[in-house]
Amino acid sequence: xxxxxxxxxxxxxxxxxxxxxxxxxxxxxxxxxxxxxxxxxxxxxxxxxxxxxxxxxxxxxxxxxxxxxxxxxxxxxxxxxxxxxxxxxxxxxxxxxxxxxxxxxxxxxxxxxxxxxxxxxxxxxxxxxxxxxxxxxxxxxxxxxxxxxxxxxxxxxxxxxxxxxxxxxxxxxxxxxxxxxxxxxxxxxxxxxxxxxxxxxxxxxxxxxxxxxxxxxxxxxxxxxxxxxxxxxxxxxxxxxxxxxxxxxxxxxxxxxxxxxxxxxxxxxxxxxxxxxxxxxxxxxxxxxxxxxxxxxxxxxxxxxxxxxxxxxxxxxxxxxxxxxxxxxxxxxxxxxxxx
Ligand code: P6P
Numbered sequence: 001x002x003x004x005x006x007x008x009x010x011x012x013x014x015x016x017x018x019x020x021x022x023x024x025x026x027x028x029x030x031x032x033x034x035x036x037x038x039x040x041x042x043x044x045x046x047x048x049x050x051x052x053x054x055x056x057x058x059x060x061x062x063x064x065x066x067x068x069x070x071x072x073x074x075x076x077x078x079x080x081x082x083x084x085x086x087x088x089x090x091x092x093x094x095x096x097x098x099x100x101x102x103x104x105x106x107x108x109x110x111x112x113x114x115x116x117x118x119x120x121x122x123x124x125x126x127x128x129x130x131x132x133x134x135x136x137x138x139x140x141x142x143x144x145x146x147x148x149x150x151x152x153x154x155x156x157x158x159x160x161x162x163x164x165x166x167x168x169x170x171x172x173x174x175x176x177x178x179x180x181x182x183x184x185x186x187x188x189x190x191x192x193x194x195x196x197x198x199x200x201x202x203x204x205x206x207x208x209x210x211x212x213x214x215x216x217x218x219x220x221x222x223x224x225x226x227x228x229x230x231x232x233x234x235x236x237x238x239x240x241x242x243x244x245x246x247x248x249x250x251x252x253x254x255x256x257x258x259x260x261x262x263x264x265x266x267x268x269x270x271x272x273x274x275x276x277x278x279x280x281x282x283x284x285x286x287x288x289x290x291x292x293x294x295x296x297x298x299x300x301x302x303x304x305x306x307x308x309x310x311x312x313x314x315x316x317x318x319x320x321x322x323x324x325x326x327x328x329x330x331x332x333x334x335x336x337x338x339x340x
Contacts, residue, residue, distance in 0.1 A: 007194035009035050009172060009183045016176055026087040026109055027176075030136055031160060034113075035172055035183075035192055037081040038132060041074045041118070042170040042185055045130065063094070063313070070124050071095060074117035074132065088113055089139045090146030092312055094281055099312070101145055108145045111159070112137040114281040120249030129167035131251025135285040136160040151312060155284030155305035162285065165251045173199070173255070175292040180258070196259075201295040205261020205322040207242045210253045218269035222300075222336025226329050250277065254286050254320065258293055263321035263329060267300065274315040279307060283318045296326035300333045 010032055017028045075095040082088055086107035091100040092114040102108045115134040123130055135158045141149045155161075162174030170185040172192050182196030209230045216224060233240035242262075247253050250266075257264045268275045277283055287297030287304035297304040297320040307316060319329045 006191075009192035009194070012181060012183070012194055016178060019178060020176075026111065027136065027159060029085060030082070030087050030111055030113060031162075031174065031176075033081045033085060033087075034078070034134055034162070037078045038164040038170070038172055038192075039185065039190060040077045040081075041070075041132065041164070042166055043187075044073055044077075045070060045118075045124075045166040046170075065122075070130075071118045071121045078113075078115060078117050078132070082113055085109070087111055088146075089144065089150060091115070092151050092280060093117060094119075094278060094313070099146060099148065099151055110139045112139060112146060112150050114151065114285075116278065116281045119251055119282065123247075123249050128247060128249055129165055129252040130249055131166060131255075132164040133251060133282055133285050134162055135281065135288065148312075151280070152309040154308050155279075155287050158284060158288050158305075161288040163251050163254070163289070165255045167252060167255075171195070171255070173258070173289065175289050177288075177292065180289050180293045199258060199293050201258060201290070201293045201322055202261040203294065203322070203324075205325065207240075208245050208257070208260060208262030209242050209265070209325075210244070210246050210257065210262065211265040211267070212246055212248070213244070215269050218271055219267060220269070220333065220336055222333035223265070223267045223269075223329075225336055226332035229332065250282060250286075254289075257321040258289065258295075261322045263319065263325040265320075265329065266318045267333075268317040272315070275317040276315060277318050279304070279314050279316040280309055280312060283316050283320075286318075286320060290320050294323065295321055296323040298326055298330050300330060 013028045013031045083103055084106045087109040088111050089108045090112055094116040117132055118130055119133055120130040137153050137157055138159055139150045141147045160176045164172045171182055173182045180199040182199055183192035184195040185192050230240045230242040253264045266275050266277050283304050290297045299317045319326050
């Protein structure tokens with residue numbers, strides 16, 4: 001893209017809004033506000049090593065995990081960017097037990113924002129890329145200020161989904177159901193610039209699988225056999241030709257899978273049958289992006305987007321990436337289901 005022909009995320013959002021007849025702009029405002037919050041978080045994350053915000057606050061979040069200062073900061077930034085706009089009826093965050101209400105002094109709107117403000121925060125102190133994950137739902141109840149019913153919607157009901165990856169550069173990737181588009185932050189002008197239009201998971205994909213193999217002894221036989229198949233293949237060559245990549249930061253592992261192909265897995269195991277990742281604000285948003293980019297996302301049995309959430313912070317196994325590989329994984333899991 002030439003220096004004089006740049007497409008900012010604000011312009012892209014407006015141009016895409018025009019494709020939704022009757023869109024009133026609130027939806028676009030939410031995406032624009034998320035982009036603003038991402039710029040503020042990016043600046044802080046990139047200065048983290050130089051400022052006294054590293055290290056845990058000593059507090060714990062609802063997941064019982066030690067809360068890093070940047071987690072707290074990111075939560076506050078997103079909340080403050082969204083609480084007064086009149087676009088949302090409520091929010092859901094990994095950092096809050098219950099639904100986050102819109103303060104009474106501000107008007108409520110017709111949408112719900114669900115988000116993980118800073119996923120992978122345990123990687124902050126070692127300078128590994130971390131990320132924000134979000135999705136937008138339409139209010140479905142008659143409650144002016146939202147209810148659990150508005151939040152516990154299956155991923156198919158998401159109007160938009162996206163993530164921000166704070167890495168060697170900061171990128172915001174989002175979909176509103178019309179393809180997946182990536183924007184790179186140019187700090188010199190403070191704008192997210194369209195750098196990856198219409199992202200499609202490559203086919204054929206890079207032969208990469210991404211899973212924490214330390215848990216292999218606890219995996220189901222189906223998962224064990226699938227990973228073994230990727231390593232060894234069917235032939236006598238002794239190699240399936242796959243490489244293993246595991247960053248341990250969901251957004252980074254997914255971003256690579258989206259751009260290169262392959263499969264990321266966080267399966268359930270004997271200790272954690274539902275895995276570790278959260279359905280509402282991690283798996284479902286990434287599943288929408290994966291499907292929009294030509295890929296698939298499953299919990300091993302069902303498409304992630306078809307799962308009806310039963311609680312705000314429920315976990316789900318996640319297998320996501322190139323459609324053929326996800327389908328193959330699901331077949332291995334089904335075959336192995338009957339075994340010990
Ligand atoms: P494990 C980071 O803590 C996180 O929530 C995700 O970003 C990441 O994919 C996963 O946990 C890593 O978990 O058990 O492999 O360390």
